[in-house]
Amino acid sequence: MCDTASPNQFVKKLDDYIDSLTNKKENLIGVLHYAQEIYGYLPNNVQWHIAQKLDIPSAMVYGVVSFYSFFTMIPRGEHVVNVCTGTACFVRGAEKLKEELENQLKIKAGETTPDNLFTLETLRCVGACGLAPVMIVDGEVHGRMHEPQAINEVLAKYRPES
Amino acid sequence: MDIQLTINDISLTVPEGMSILDAARTINIDIPTLCYLKLNEMHYNNNIASCRVCVVEIEGRRNLASSCSTPVASGMVVKTDSLRAIQARRAMVELLLSDHPKSCLTCAKNQDCDLQSLASELGVRHISYEGEESEFEIDRSSSSIVRDPNKCIRCRRCETMCNEVQTVGVYSAVGRGFETVVKTAFDLPLSQTACTFCGQCIAVCPTGALTELDQVDKVWKALNDPNQFVVVQTAPAVRVALGEEFDLEPGTIVTGKMVAALRRLGFDRVFDTDFAADLTIMEEATELVHRIKHGGRLPLLTSCCPAWVKFFEHQFPDLLDIPSTCKSPHEMLGVLIKSYYARTLGIDPKTITVVSVMPCVAKKYEAARPELAQGSETADVDIVITTRELARMVREASIHFDHLKDQEFDHPLGESTGASVIFGATGGVLEAALRTAYEVITGETLEKVEFEVLRGMDGLKEAVIPIAGRDYRAAVIHGLGNARKVLEKIQAGESNYDVIEIMACPGGCIGGGGQPYHHGNLDILTDRAGALYREDRNKPLRKSHENPAIIGLYKDFLGEPYGERAHKLLHTSYVGRKKI
Numbered sequence: 163m164c165d166t167a168s169p170n171q172f173v174k175k176l177d178d179y180i181d182s183l184t185n186k187k188e189n190l191i192g193v194l195h196y197a198q199e200i201y202g203y204l205p206n207n208v209q210w211h212i213a214q215k216l217d218i219p220s221a222m223v224y225g226v227v228s229f230y231s232f233f234t235m236i237p238r239g240e241h242v243v244n245v246c247t248g249t250a251c252f253v254r255g256a257e258k259l260k261e262e263l264e265n266q267l268k269i270k271a272g273e274t275t276p277d278n279l280f281t282l283e284t285l286r287c288v289g290a291c292g293l294a295p296v297m298i299v300d301g302e303v304h305g306r307m308h309e310p311q312a313i314n315e316v317l318a319k320y321r322p323e324s
Numbered sequence: 325m326d327i328q329l330t331i332n333d334i335s336l337t338v339p340e341g342m343s344i345l346d347a348a349r350t351i352n353i354d355i356p357t358l359c360y361l362k363l364n365e366m367h368y369n370n371n372i373a374s375c376r377v378c379v380v381e382i383e384g385r386r387n388l389a390s391s392c393s394t395p396v397a398s399g400m401v402v403k404t405d406s407l408r409a410i411q412a413r414r415a416m417v418e419l420l421l422s423d424h425p426k427s428c429l430t431c432a433k434n435q436d437c438d439l440q441s442l443a444s445e446l447g448v449r450h451i452s453y454e455g456e457e458s459e460f461e462i463d464r465s466s467s468s469i470v471r472d473p474n475k476c477i478r479c480r481r482c483e484t485m486c487n488e489v490q491t492v493g494v495y496s497a498v499g500r501g502f503e504t505v506v507k508t509a510f511d512l513p514l515s516q517t518a519c520t521f522c523g524q525c526i527a528v529c530p531t532g533a534l535t536e537l538d539q540v541d542k543v544w545k546a547l548n549d550p551n552q553f554v555v556v557q558t559a560p561a562v563r564v565a566l567g568e569e570f571d572l573e574p575g576t577i578v579t580g581k582m583v584a585a586l587r588r589l590g591f592d593r594v595f596d597t598d599f600a601a602d603l604t605i606m607e608e609a610t611e612l613v614h615r616i617k618h619g620g621r622l623p624l625l626t627s628c629c630p631a632w633v634k635f636f637e638h639q640f641p642d643l644l645d646i647p648s649t650c651k652s653p654h655e656m657l658g659v660l661i662k663s664y665y666a667r668t669l670g671i672d673p674k675t676i677t678v679v680s681v682m683p684c685v686a687k688k689y690e691a692a693r694p695e696l697a698q699g700s701e702t703a704d705v706d707i708v709i710t711t712r713e714l715a716r717m718v719r720e721a722s723i724h725f726d727h728l729k730d731q732e733f734d735h736p737l738g739e740s741t742g743a744s745v746i747f748g749a750t751g752g753v754l755e756a757a758l759r760t761a762y763e764v765i766t767g768e769t770l771e772k773v774e775f776e777v778l779r780g781m782d783g784l785k786e787a788v789i790p791i792a793g794r795d796y797r798a799a800v801i802h803g804l805g806n807a808r809k810v811l812e813k814i815q816a817g818e819s820n821y822d823v824i825e826i827m828a829c830p831g832g833c834i835g836g837g838g839q840p841y842h843h844g845n846l847d848i849l850t851d852r853a854g855a856l857y858r859e860d861r862n863k864p865l866r867k868s869h870e871n872p873a874i875i876g877l878y879k880d881f882l883g884e885p886y887g888e889r890a891h892k893l894l895h896t897s898y899v900g901r902k903k904i
Contacts, residue, residue, distance in 0.1 A: 206510045210904060213509075219493025220509035220904050221517075226499045 168243065172200050173211070180215045187216055190226055194233055203234045239274045239281040239288040241320045243267070244298040248287030257306050261283065263297070266314060329419070344391035344402055345378055355380060355404050356413060358420075358442055358478035360392040365781050365846045366803060366830040368731065369571070370484040370528075376416045377442065377475065380618060381406045388412050401899040414446045422453040422478050423502075424531075427513020431532040436841050438530035439477060444642070450500040460505060465513030466535055468521035468689040473505045474795075481714040482506060482525035484536060490804040490828070492635065494519045507534075518638040518903050520804065521836015522631035522828040523685035536685045536838060540713050546706075547590040554677045555665075556591040557657050560580060560598055561683040561748030562834035564855035568840040568848070569715030570725040575851030577859055583720050586681075589732060595661070597680070598732045598740030600653035601752070601756070603660075603748040604628060605868035605892055607650050608753075609761045612823055621646050623799075623814070623821040626679055626753050628652045631828035635804050639809050641900030648894040651704070653747065653816035654680040654687060654833040655696055657737060658704030659893050665737060666883045673702060680708045683748070683836030686828070695896055709836025742773075744862035749853040750802040750832035751778035751785060754825040755894035758789060758798070759867045768793045773866050779857070781831060782809065799824045802832055813896045 175182045179196050183189050193212055198204055204227050214222035225229050227233045245251075245260045260282075264270055274281040293305025297316065304316045325340045331348050338347045344664045345355050359375040362368065370393055379388035383401035388409060393400075403409060412864055419444060421657045428434055429585050460473035483495040483506055494517050500509040526534045567576040581886050586594045612624045625647040627633055651659070658680070662673040680687060689695065691705040701896050709717075732738070737897050743759050746752030755775045762770045777787045778798070783806040788811065789796045799821050813819040815847060834852035835842075844850050860866060 184554055209510070214903065219487065219496070220488075221496035221498075221507070224507075224509045225496030225498050229500050 163282050172205065175200055176208075176211070179211075184212060186216055190218065190285055191217060191230075194227060197268065203237050205235065205237075209235075214221060236272075237274060237278070239278050241300050242281045242283060244285045244315075245271070245292070246286070246288050246294070246296045246298065246307045247284045248291070250287070250291035251295040255293045255308060259297060259313070262310050266310070266317060280317070281305075326329065327396045327398050328399070329402065332404055335533050338396055340730075344380060344382075344389070344396055344400075346394050348380075348402075348404055349390065353404055356442055356445060357392060358438060358477070358530060359481065361479075361481050361844055363528075363830075363844065363846055365504055365849070366489055366783075368485060368489050368528075370481045370637070373418070373479055374483075377413055379409055379412050379416070380404045381409050382478070392706050398623050410446075416450075417443050417448050418451050419452050419453055421448065421732045422455060423457050425457075425474050432535040432538065433532035437532060438843070441746070456502070458502075458505065460480075463513050464520070464537070464688060465515035466517075466521060466537070467692040468685040469514055469523065469526065470535050470537050471499060471514060472533050472535075473507065475531045476505050477498055477531055477533070478504055478506065479530060480506060481528040481530065485524045485528050486754055486811075488805070489830075490520070490522060490524060490635075491521055491808050492518055492522075492804060498540050500553075506800065512904065516904070518634075518901070519827060520634040520638075521633040521686040521689045521837075522804065524829060526837050527839075527842065536710050536713070537714065539688070539707050540708050540717055543709060543717065544677055545894035546679070549677075551675060552677045552678060553592050553593060553671060553675055554590070555593045555661050556586050556679045556681060557595045557597045557600075557654060557661075558586070558681045558854060559577045559654065559687075559748065559833060560601065560685055560712070560745045560752075561836060561839070561852065562681050562897075563745075564748065564834065564859070565683065565779050565839045566715060567725075570710065570718075573770070573851075574848040575855040576762075577855050579883045580732070581725060581728040581858070582714075583733055584728040584731040585714075585725060588723050588728075589721055591679070591718055593737075593865050593878055594731075595656045595657060595737040596740050597657055597682075598744035598747070599658070599737045599871070599873060600657035601744030601753075602630075602741055602868035602871045602874050603894070604650055604653050604747075604753075605654055605756050605760050606874060606878075607656075607759050607890060608648050609764060611648055611650065612757075612761065613765070614886060616822070622823075623649055623707045623819065624823045625708045626650075626751060626823075626825045628747065629686070629827045629833075630684070632804065632807065632826045633900070634686070634689070635807065635828065636811065637898055638901045638903050639808065640815065642816065643811065644898045644900060646814070647898065649897065650723060651894055651896045652687070652690065654682065654708075654743075654884075654893050655690065655704045655896075658706075660712045660737065660877070662702065663703065663893060664710070664877065676702075677706045678704070680705050681711065681714045682708055683711050683839045684708075684712060684829075685837045686741065687838075697712075709774050711836075712838060712840060714890060715840070736873040738877065740863075741868055741871050742863035742866035743868045744871075745859045746856050747861070748833045749856050750827055751775075751780070751800040752827065752856070753830065754778055754798055754800050754823065756854075757823070757867055758796075760869045761796075762791050763867065770867070771805075779853075790798075796823065797821045801825065802835075803830050847862065 209223045210220050213223045248254045271282050296305045326337045328337050355378045358377040361370045373393035373904040378391045379390045381403040463471040486495045487493045563579040567578040627648045658678045665751040666673040688708040691708045697703045743756035755778050785800040835849045
C-alpha cells in the first residue's frame with residue numbers, strides 16, 4: 163500500500179495527477195482516492211494541499227473525507243486486516259473473530275499496531291458468504307476463521323521472519 | 325408556462341418551477357420552515373430540505389413531501405394542514421429537540437431563536453423521544469464568534485452563507501449520520517481559520533449555535549470601576565437599528581435616545597464614531613490624491629471594514645499594497661481619545677476605557693489586533709459590543725428606552741456631518757469621499773451632494789465621476805463574494821478603477837453581523853438605509869471637511885492630513901495570512 167518514495171516525490175506525483183485533470187474541482191473524490199493510494203492515508207496537510215491545488219475550501223475537502231468511510235485520516239499499517247461483518251459472517255461468529263483479532267493484535271478495530279505492521283478494520287459483505295466468517299488481509303480472503311490457532315497462522319504469514 | 329394546482333381546496337395558477345411553499349405563500353397560506361432560507365437581495369438560497377419541517381401531503385403520493393424543495397405540478401392536490409402533516413412537523417421538531425440542549429432560559433438566543441418559536445408555534449409540549457445527545461466542545465477561540473455545535477441543527481444556513489455569498493468557505497458539514505455537524509477544516513478553532521468574523525453566519529443561524537462573544541459584563545465592570553474614565557462611541561448604523569430591539573419600527577432614528585441611554589448607563593463621555601468617519605474621509609481622500617500625484621498603485625480600496633481587511637489578507641496576500649492604510653473610524657477615534665483627548669483632560673490614557681458600540685462582530689476581533697495599539701500605550705479600543713449587546717445592557721438597567729428624552733453627543737469628538745452618517749450604508753463612504761474630494765480638488769462648491777448612483781442594494785455599483793478634467797472611476801461593492809470577483813480582475817490587471825469601496829456585509833454596516841436579527845426579512849435593511857440618508861439630509865453640514873471639530877483637530881493636534889502625526893496615529897499595516 164505505501165510507496166517507498168520520499169514525501170517530496172509524493173507531492174510531485176499528486177500534483178502531476180491533479181495537473182492532468184481537465185475538471186479539477188469536479189474531481190475531488192478521484193483526487194482523494196489517488197492521494198490515499200500514494201500516502202496510505204489522508205493527513206490534514208495533504209487535504210490542505212489538495213484544497214489549494216483544486217482552489218476549493220479546505221473545510222469542503224475535510225467534509226468529504228469525513229463522510230466516506232473509505233477515506234482515512236489515520237496512518238495505516240503495512241497490512242490491512244478486515245473482518246467482514248455482513249449478515250452471513252455475523253451469524254457465523256464475525257463478532258468473535260473480531261474480538262480474537264483485537265486480542266492477538268492488542269488493538270481495537272480502527273486502530274494500527276504500534277509497530278505499524280497491522281491495521282484492523284471491519285467491512286460489509288465481500289461475497290464470500292459460503293466461507294463465513296471471513297477475514298481479508300491486503301485483499302486476500304481467509305475463510306472459516308473460527309479457531310484462534312487458525313487466525314494466528316494467517317497473521318503469522320504477514321509478520322516478517324525473525 | 326403556468327401550472328394549475330389546488331392547495332387546501334383553493335385552486336391557483338402559478339409559474340412552472342415554483343416550489344409548493346412559494347405557491348402556498350402567494351395565497352397567504354403559510355407553511356412553517358426551519359432550515360429553508362432565501363434572501364433574494366444577496367442571492368442567498370439555503371434549500372437543502374434537511375429539517376423536514378415544511379412537509380405537506382400530496383394526493384396520490386405515499387410519502388409527505390418537503391414543500392420548500394418540491395416543485396408544483398399540473399393538477400396537484402396539496403394539503404398543508406392535514407392531521408398527518410401537522411403531526412409529522414411536530415415529530416420533526418421533537419426529534420430535533422431530543423438532541424438539543426434544554427438550556428433555552430440561559431441561551432444567548434432566548435426569544436430570538438427560530439427553533440424555539442417553531443416549537444411554540446407547533447404546540448410541542450413534551451418530547452417523546454429520548455436518546456443519545458451530541459457532545460461537542462464549544463469554540464471560544466476567537467474574539468468575535470462563539471460556536472456551540474451542541475446547538476447546531478444541521479440546517480447548514482451558515483455554510484451556504486460562508487461558502488456561496490461570502491466565498492470564505494470556513495464551514496462544512498463533517499461526518500455522517502447522527503455524528504454529522506457543521507465544523508471548520510480539521511476541527512481547527514475558528515481563530516486559526518480564514519474566517520473574516522463578518523458574522524453573517526450568526527445573522528442566519530436559527531439557534532444559539534453561533535453567537536457573538538459577549539462582552540457586556542466587561543463593560544459593566546469598567547463602568548463600576550471608580551478608577552476608570554469610561555468613554556463610549558457609537559457607529560453610524562447603530563442609531564437606525566437599535567430601536568428595533570425595543571419594538572420600534574425598522575428605520576426609526578433613535579440617535580438622541582441612544583445617547584441618553586448611554587449616559588444613564590454611566591458612561592463618562594458619549595462620543596460619535598461619525599466624527600472619526602469625517603476624519604477617515606480627510607485621510608483617505610488625501611491618500612488617494614497622493615497616490616494619483618505620485619504614481620502610486622491604483623485602485624485605492626477602502627479599509628473601514630475589518631472583515632474585508634481580514635478577507636484580503638487571507639485570500640489576496642499579493643495585493644496588500646492597494647488597500648488604504650487608514651485605520652477604521654472607531655480605531656481612529658479610540659487612539660484620539662487616548663492621546664488628544666486625554667491630553668486635553670490632563671488624565672493618564674491608561675485610566676481611560678474606550679468602548680465601541682458597533683453593528684459588527686468583526687470589530688471585536690479588530691480591536692484585539694496587536695498592531696492597533698501603536699499610537700498609545702494601551703489598545704486604541706478596549707471593548708467592543710454589538711447593537712444587540714447594547715440593547716441588552718439597556719434592558720438589564722431597566723431603562724424605558726422609548727420614554728427617553730433626546731440628548732446630544734459630547735463635544736468635541738461627537739461633532740459630525742451628514743457625510744459621516746451615511747458610512748453605515750453601502751456606497752456611503754465613497755459618496756462622502758466624493759463630496760470632499762470634489763471641493764478639495766476643484767476649490768469650488770459642490771451643489772448637488774447626493775450621488776444616487778452609488779446607493780442601493782446592487783452587489784456592484786459603478787460610476788465615472790469627472791472632477792477638474794479627470795474622470796474618476798469608482799466602484800461600490802458589498803458582500804465578500806462580489807469583492808472576490810473584482811479583486812480577481814485587479815489581480816489579472818483587467819481593472820481600471822481608481823477607487824473602490826468594499827464592505828463585507830450585505831447592505832453595508834446596516835446589515836452587519838451584530839445588528840438586531842432580521843429573521844429573513846431584508847426589507848429591514850432598506851428601511852435602515854433610508855433612515856441614514858434622512859439623518860444626512862437633516863444635518864446642517866454635509867461635507868466632512870466642513871466639520872469644525874475636524875478642522876480644529878488638525879490645527880491643534882494632527883497637523884496636515886496624511887502628515888507625520890496622522891500617519892503615526894491614524895494609519896496601519898496589513899499582513900499576509902494563510903488560506904485555510
